[in-house]
Amino acid sequence: xxxxxxxxxxxxxxxxxxxxxxxxxxxxxxxxxxxxxxxxxxxxxxxxxxxxxxxxxxxxxxxxxxxxxxxxxxxxxxxxxxxxxxxxxxxxxxxxxxxxxxxxxxxxxxxxxxxxxxxxxxxxxxxxxxxxxxxxxxxxxxxxxxxxxxxxxxxxxxxxxxxx
Amino acid sequence: xxxxxxxxxxxxxxxxxxxxxxxxxxxxxxxxxxxxxxxxxxxxxxxxxxxxxxxxxxxxxxxxxxxxxxxxxxxxxxxxxxxxxxxxxxxxxxxxxxxxxxxxxxxxxxxxxxxxxxxxxxxxxxxxxxxxxxxxxxxxxxxxxxxxxxxxxxxxxxxxxxxxxxxxxxxxxxxxxxxxxxxxxxxxxxxxxxxxxxxxxxxxxxxxxxxxxxxxxxxxxxxxxxxxxxxxxxxxxxxxxxxxxxxxxxxxxxxxxxxxxxxxxxxxxxxxxxxxxxxxxxxxxxxxxxxxxxxxxxxxxxxxxxxxxxxxxxxxxxxxxxxxxxxxxxxxxxxxxxxxxxxxxxxxxxxxxxxxxxxxxxxxxxxxxxxxxxxxxxxxxxxxxxxxxxxxxxxxxxxxxxxxxxxxxxxxxxxxxxxxxxxxxxxxxxxxxxxxxxxxxxxxxxxxxxxxxxxxxxxxxxxxxxxxxxxxxxxxxxxxxxxxxxxxxxxxxxxxxxxxxxxxxxxxxxxxxxxxxxxxxxxxxxxxxxxxxxxxxxxxxxxxxxxxxxxxxxxxxxxxxxxxxxxxxxxxxxxxxxxxxxxxxxxxxxxxxxxxxxxxxxxxxxxxxxxxxxxxxxxxxxxxxxxxxxxxxxxxxxxxxxxxxxxxxxxxxxxxxxxxxxxxxxxxxxxxxxxxxxxxxxxxxxxxxxxxxxxxxxxxxxxxxxxxxxxxxxxxxxxxxxxxxxxxxxxxxxxxxxxxxxxxxxxxxxxxxxxxx
Ligand code: FES
Ligand code: FES
Numbered sequence: 001x002x003x004x005x006x007x008x009x010x011x012x013x014x015x016x017x018x019x020x021x022x023x024x025x026x027x028x029x030x031x032x033x034x035x036x037x038x039x040x041x042x043x044x045x046x047x048x049x050x051x052x053x054x055x056x057x058x059x060x061x062x063x064x065x066x067x068x069x070x071x072x073x074x075x076x077x078x079x080x081x082x083x084x085x086x087x088x089x090x091x092x093x094x095x096x097x098x099x100x101x102x103x104x105x106x107x108x109x110x111x112x113x114x115x116x117x118x119x120x121x122x123x124x125x126x127x128x129x130x131x132x133x134x135x136x137x138x139x140x141x142x143x144x145x146x147x148x149x150x151x152x153x154x155x156x157x158x159x160x161x162x163x164x
Numbered sequence: 165x166x167x168x169x170x171x172x173x174x175x176x177x178x179x180x181x182x183x184x185x186x187x188x189x190x191x192x193x194x195x196x197x198x199x200x201x202x203x204x205x206x207x208x209x210x211x212x213x214x215x216x217x218x219x220x221x222x223x224x225x226x227x228x229x230x231x232x233x234x235x236x237x238x239x240x241x242x243x244x245x246x247x248x249x250x251x252x253x254x255x256x257x258x259x260x261x262x263x264x265x266x267x268x269x270x271x272x273x274x275x276x277x278x279x280x281x282x283x284x285x286x287x288x289x290x291x292x293x294x295x296x297x298x299x300x301x302x303x304x305x306x307x308x309x310x311x312x313x314x315x316x317x318x319x320x321x322x323x324x325x326x327x328x329x330x331x332x333x334x335x336x337x338x339x340x341x342x343x344x345x346x347x348x349x350x351x352x353x354x355x356x357x358x359x360x361x362x363x364x365x366x367x368x369x370x371x372x373x374x375x376x377x378x379x380x381x382x383x384x385x386x387x388x389x390x391x392x393x394x395x396x397x398x399x400x401x402x403x404x405x406x407x408x409x410x411x412x413x414x415x416x417x418x419x420x421x422x423x424x425x426x427x428x429x430x431x432x433x434x435x436x437x438x439x440x441x442x443x444x445x446x447x448x449x450x451x452x453x454x455x456x457x458x459x460x461x462x463x464x465x466x467x468x469x470x471x472x473x474x475x476x477x478x479x480x481x482x483x484x485x486x487x488x489x490x491x492x493x494x495x496x497x498x499x500x501x502x503x504x505x506x507x508x509x510x511x512x513x514x515x516x517x518x519x520x521x522x523x524x525x526x527x528x529x530x531x532x533x534x535x536x537x538x539x540x541x542x543x544x545x546x547x548x549x550x551x552x553x554x555x556x557x558x559x560x561x562x563x564x565x566x567x568x569x570x571x572x573x574x575x576x577x578x579x580x581x582x583x584x585x586x587x588x589x590x591x592x593x594x595x596x597x598x599x600x601x602x603x604x605x606x607x608x609x610x611x612x613x614x615x616x617x618x619x620x621x622x623x624x625x626x627x628x629x630x631x632x633x634x635x636x637x638x639x640x641x642x643x644x645x646x647x648x649x650x651x652x653x654x655x656x657x658x659x660x661x662x663x664x665x666x667x668x669x670x671x672x673x674x675x676x677x678x679x680x681x682x683x684x685x686x687x688x689x690x691x692x693x694x695x696x697x698x699x700x701x702x703x704x705x706x707x708x709x710x711x712x713x714x715x716x717x718x719x720x721x722x723x724x725x726x727x728x729x730x731x732x733x734x735x736x737x738x739x740x741x742x743x744x745x746x747x748x749x750x751x752x753x754x755x756x757x758x759x760x761x762x763x764x765x766x767x768x769x770x771x772x773x774x775x776x777x778x779x780x781x782x783x784x785x786x787x788x789x790x791x792x793x794x795x796x797x798x799x800x801x802x803x804x805x806x807x808x809x810x811x812x813x814x815x816x817x818x819x820x821x822x823x824x825x826x827x828x829x830x831x832x833x834x835x836x837x838x839x840x841x842x843x844x845x846x847x848x849x850x851x852x853x854x855x856x857x858x859x860x861x862x863x864x865x866x867x868x869x870x871x872x873x874x875x876x877x878x879x880x881x882x883x884x885x886x887x888x889x890x891x892x893x894x895x896x897x898x899x900x901x902x903x904x905x906x907x908x909x910x911x912x913x914x915x916x917x918x919x920x921x
Contacts, residue, residue, distance in 0.1 A: 026281065026283050028283060033282075036200070037202075041193075042193075042196075042200040042202075043192070043193020043194065044193070045197070045199070045355075045356070045406075046199075046357070046437075047355045047356065047357060047406075047438065047852075048438045048851070048852040048853075049437055049438065050438070050851060050852060050853055052851075052852035052853055053355065053852055055355060082193070083192065083193035084192075084193050084194075086192075087192060092188070092191060092192065096191035096192060097191075099187075099191050100183060100184075100187040100188070100191060102818075103181070103818035103819065103821065103822050105184060105186075105187050105190050105191060106407075106656040106657065106658065106822055106826065107354070107355065107356060107405060107406045107407040107655060107656025108186065108187075108189075108190030108191075108195055108404075108406070108656070109197060109354075109355040109356040109406030109407060109656075110355050111190050111191055112191075112193040115191055115193075131595055131597040131598070133860075134597065134860040134861050134863075135597055135603070135860075135861060137860045138859040138860045138861045139859075140860070141355065141852070141857055141859065142355070143352075143353055143354055143355050143407050143409070143826075143829075143830075143857065144355075144407050144656050144822070144826045145822055145825060145826050145829075146822075146824075146825035146826040146827070146828055146829035146830075146858075146863050146866065147825070147829065147860045147863040148821070148822075148825035148863065148866055149818070149821065149822055149825065150860075151860075
């Protein structure tokens with residue numbers, strides 16, 4: 001049996017507006033892995049690594065994607081926004097605050113993915129109906145809440161944004 | 165929602181929707197789950213598992229794996245220094261399968277590696293050569309019950325056989341209904357996968373483990389035994405837990421991670437992926453339950469007979485306890501003077517099964533609630549009426565002979581559920597998202613039939629059959645700063661918030677710090693069996709009360725006050741006359757430190773006739789489900805679930821709603837979509853692509869109300885709320901589908917083909 005070590009690569013990613021050097025990375029690493037294990041950004045979670053649960057949702061060039069399905073090395077020229085890039089100067093974003101107020105957080109494992117997905121939804125759609133919210137977020141699995149309080153949280157943000 | 169609030173409550177105290185202390189970190193992505201743990205010089209660990217449901221391990225050759233660059237070590241059964249097996253009830257599960265022994269299920273660990281990168285681990289696992297002599301698996305529990313010479317394990321093929329013989333055995337009913345009900349294997353499917361980080365002590369004499377678990381101290385006991393270390397050399401710290409639902413009661417990667425760390429002298433992290441998680445933890449027992457109800461002509465139950473078979477899979481886990489839970493509550497929340505139950509939990513070469521939310525009662529409830537609808541039909545009354553006529557009350561007797569001496573508002577649960585508003589007959593729009601099949605656009609509303617169904621359940625709280633599952637808590641007040649410590653696993657349910665609420669209420673302070681959740685204090689017991697609000701809540705309450713008494717003693721002494729007239733009123737200490745000073749201020753310069761243990765009254769084992777006071781307490785709940793069914797394609801949309809739940813007292817309204825809605829979604833999953841499909845011992849769908857979970861679009865509207873009748877047995881007057889929501893909702897949904905389709909549907913999950921073929 002021959003010795004083999006995975007072929008490695010150096011590249012740069014732009015995450016939350018800041019450049020990050022990635023060194024000695026195996027080419028097969030997903031964006032989720034690189035964010036979590038190499039760049040010190042573990043806010044994005046992995047629960048299936050098959051694009052089924054949405055825990056790993058990040059925004060790449062304006063599109064919400066499952067970072068588990070993106071090869072990190074393919075995102076070199078992209079603008080990547082993760083949960084760590086939401087909310088300004090230590091303050092919570094309105095979506096994050098609404099998740100707390102409405103009781104949308106239990107174990108919290110799904111929460112970062114949901115928060116990113118809700119931000120993305122509401123930036124494209126200012127006044128979604130309940131069914132539009134449900135459908136837009138149906139790629140994000142939550143095993144704890146049954147989604148009721150999450151729906152409430154999104155509704156609250158819609159109302160607050162409308163009145164501000 | 166009816167939440168009685170008699171006096172003004174200070175925000176953050178008991179009875180208010182206090183905010184979780186971990187919420188901020190969780191919404192910002194900075195909360196450290198066990199899978200986020202990281203240490204300098206850390207290695208990755210991975211586990212090699214059996215591809216066969218049953219085989220003899222002939223040889224294991226790890227040399228090629230060891231030769232790979234970046235691989236630090238490979239370990240097998242030969243490297244386990246202590247006890248070779250572990251388990252919650254019987255220690256029958258090997259840390260690794262040994263050469264010459266059998267592997268007993270697909271996924272049984274055979275070896276583990278530590279390496280510098282997950283990809284190196286994968287290559288190393290692929291390079292390990294294991295020769296197996298493949299054997300014929302036993303996958304049908306009935307083979308074990310019938311008796312076979314072919315023993316799957318030295319401990320035998322039966323985990324437990326238990327009869328229940330209760331009351332006058334000659335009773336028969338004028339009306340008799342019967343049926344056989346089958347429950348599929350459900351997965352807890354917590355979102356946060358198994359993960360742990362082990363840090364070896366510098367001299368290799370001990371280890372620290374960051375772990376997502378339900379019970380730190382039980383884990384420590386089992387880990388230390390396998391490592392051959394004294395318990396004090398194994399320190400466990402709770403890593404952030406991404407849900408549990410029973411799947412973290414058993415050992416999974418704990419021992420492997422510690423072994424690799426001790427062997428390499430470096431920090432080691434193991435993190436399962438979803439497929440490995442399906443193999444790495446126990447599931448809900450698949451079951452087959454035959455039941456016969458005897459009733460009077462007016463539908464009053466006279467006798468139940470049942471034959472109950474739970475398939476425990478390859479290893480014991482908690483199978484004996486799960487079985488007893490199911491059979492001891494097989495009558496449901498109904499009066500029943502006579503019973504005969506035969507039951508078995510057996511070993512097979514299927515995946516091991518153990519705890520999942522509802523713990524045996526889910527299976528029993530699907531059977532008894534299916535029977536109640538049959539009984540209603542036989543008598544000619546509606547499903548609500550038959551349940552009201554039989555509703556259990558305080559003082560009624562279980563088939564185990566145990567008197568239910570709790571608050572038992574079964575009739576109120578049913579009536580208050582019935583009073584909740586029904587959904588509109590059909591939505592105004594033809595929005596495809598409201599119709600079975602959803603965005604598949606397969607149905608049109610004219611072909612859809614609506615059904616309404618009921619389910620009611622009883623659920624025991626706390627551990628049973630003589631188990632002393634006490635809980636410990638410590639409260640310190642240091643210069644006015646309150647810190648609470650406990651080993652209670654926070655798995656998402658919100659105990660961290662409840663502990664603060666208790667301390668705020670008892671001590672009259674707003675600021676309550678929480679110490680690290682670890683094994684540096686006594687056991688809290690497991691976060692399961694709906695027990696932590698009662699047990700750890702009781703312990704925190706007792707510790708805080710002890711601190712309060714001591715504080716008032718010290719203040720009385722110091723300030724020359726009459727101790728007997730001192731009380732805490734809101735945020736102040738007062739003697740009711742001229743003395744009033746804020747607690748924080750009055751406590752300056754004082755140090756108080758109290759630890760308390762809370763125990764529930766002892767329980768008994770069941771005797772050979774299944775008689776005995778085996779449970780501590782009970783909670784009750786009713787569910788009404790409204791479904792729309794596309795009968796041509798067999799697709800179901802659960803439109804609404806209404807529920808009234810007996811909670812004793814609402815300690816945190818928002819949190820109770822969260823438990824109810826989350827539990828209902830899981831019960832819905834079992835009713836219509838969730839099943840680990842196992843064929844000849846092989847798991848066919850170990851992924852989220854093939855194991856279907858309820859999504860946002862599947863979740864029904866939930867209308868909930870809470871029945872608040874203070875439970876005098878409970879330290880806070882509250883009953884656990886975690887399990888009841890997921891129990892009777894499953895039969896409620898299936899009864900609704902039955903009503904809509906006229907189908908028998910003896911099995912869950914109900915598959916499209918069960919409806920349309
Ligand atoms: S981890 Fe990416 S979708 Fe589940
Ligand atoms: S809060 Fe636990 S998975 Fe959503």
